[in-house]
Amino acid sequence: MSPKHTNSLSDRESETAKRRTGRPAFPRELVLxxxxxxxxDASAPKAVTMDDIAAAAGVGKGTLFRAFGSRDGLLDALFMARAAPLRDELEREDSRMGPSVPPLERVLAVLDELALFKLNNQHLAAAREQPGTRLLRSPHYVWTHETLAALIGAIGPEAAESAxxxxxxxxxxxxxxxxxxxxxAGRPADGIRHDLDALARRLLTPAIDRGPAG
Known part of the structure; x- marks a missing residue:
């Protein structure tokens, strides 16, 4: 698993930043x-600009670019912050997608949680998943893909080969x-989740017959 990310400065780091610059530490959580x-709230999330975000957060636009690099970088940070509970669930033994769950069932649980995450965060996904934004190289996609591939690989050798x-x-x-x-088109959210589960089962179940990964 990838190391957990933190989005806040410690009290000591915050005080150090104030002494060095004479200014308050960057209000990351407020900006996010x-x-x-x-x-x-936007009818077209892709129309939200860094100027809009800076004004809403009460910081300068240059400060935003220094902190996040770009609008996509800010969205990536927001995605990672929103996904923190999902990352925690992967480590909990009593979670439906925790380490003690059988490999296939764990993959299915993770996919369902990702579906729920997308359904509950459509505004963020719509803003980030734009053509030409190198989505597959974004931190949240890389983490999600690597995590899912590792879980698929635990199903068996055939799955590991194509994970x-x-x-x-x-x-x-x-x-x-x-x-x-x-x-x-009228497909309910629960139907989308059901279809994703059926797709994953059809793809991954045959790989179980090969036995556990060595």
Whole structure:
């Protein structure tokens, strides 16, 4: 598993930053909350600009670019912060996707949680999953893909051989533009989750017969 990320300075780091610069430490959580609100309220999330976020958070636009590098970088940070509970669940023994769950069932549980995450964060996904934004290299996609591929690989040797590709395929079924299209066509959220589960079972179940990965 990838190391957990933290989005806040410790009290000591914060005080050190104040002494060095004479200014308060960067209000990261406030900025992320302001951005989240703007994307959630926007009729076209891709139209939300760094100027809008800076104004809502009460910081300078240059400060945002220094902190996040770009609008996509800010969205990536927001995604990673929102996904923190999901990462924690992967480590909990009593979780439905924890380490003691059988490999296939663990993959299915993770996919369902990812589907719920996408359904509950469509505004963020719509803002981030734009053509030309190098989505597959974003931190949240890289973490999600690597985690899912590792879980698939634990199913058996055949699954391990194709885990990288299969993880991309299953994540592709969670693209927000596809989800939006299905919802608009009348497919309910629970139906989308059911279809994803059926797809994953059809793809991965045959690999179990090969035995556990060595």
């Amino acid at each position: 909350a302001a951005a989240d609100g703007l994307f959630a 990288d590709y299969w993880a991309h395929v299953l994540l592709g079924a969670l693209r927000v533009d596809l989800i939006d299209e299905l919802l608009a």
